[in-house]
Amino acid sequence: MASTTPISQFYSISLRIHQRPSLFAPKNPNFQSWGGPKFPVGRKFPLRTTRLVVSATTTEMPKKYSKGGEKNGFVDEMRAVAMKLHTKDQSKEGEKESDAPPMAKWEPSIEGYLRFLVDSKLVFDTLESIVKKAAYPWYAEFRNTGLERSEQLAKDLEWFKQQGHAIPEPSNPGVSYACYLEELAKNDPQAFICHFYNTYFAHSAGGRMIGKKVAEKILNKKELEFYKWDGNLSQLLQNVRDKLNQVASSWSREEKDRCLEETEKSFIYSGKILRLILS
Secondary structure, three states, X not given: OOOOOOHHHOOOOOOOOOOOOOEEOOOOOOOOOOOOOOOOOOOEEOOOOOOOOOOOOXXXXXXXXXXXXXXXXXXXXXXXXXXXXXXXXXXXXXXXXXXXXXXXXXXXXXXXXXXXXXXXXXXXXXXXXXHHHOOOHHHHHHOOOOOOOHHHHXXXXXXXXXXXXXXXXXXXXXXXXXXXXXXXXXXXXXXXXXXXXXXXXXXXXXXXXXXXXXXXXXXXXXXXXXXXXOOOHXXXXXXXXXXXXXXXXOOOHHXXXXXXXXXXXXXXXXXXXXXXXHO
């Protein structure tokens, strides 16, 4: 993909109220971040979720799109799988029906937004810590990408504190996701990369639109540091795409598929944190 493509056309968080059929269990069957029963490796298990629609009309179609991603790299495959989880009104590639109110009708609260920011910070702290420790050498490729959000979120939370707001402790959605990411990073690196990709790229587009709408409703249009990047964001994203493609080029087809299988799980965890805005 050309780095000149506007990031506002790239990606959206699409989270809707829907009962999912089934997902593949993590490689470590003893890990239960969702608090449910254990399932043997390789077995499918039902996972009931409630997800919230966040429509951010942001679709980037490569000029020479290849279904298998061979021409444009593995990132195109990750993107294609993610886009299928969008609703039909969000993208022509979407396959889901929308059955939740649009973002324009949200009624966010300061308290709920603070819970969202605190849990988001925990997730970004975890992602940045994982690539810093680099349990797998190629995690180090994703250090200092310019997409990091932990420091910016710390500044925003300090600003809220100065305004007289109490900063809450991380809640279950953020804690559960952070624990799950730690587990994947150790035992399932391809699945971890799926979460890394979806978390950073979704925030850079759909996440920014969410931040703008929330700021208009409850922050007198103040732009938080969470939604600012140093340098050209499109180029920062392109640099990470290139690194992701380079890393994935050494994966087997089975490893690539394992990464793709994790996409829906990343939407589910992110959706639980996103819903905190309206809590």
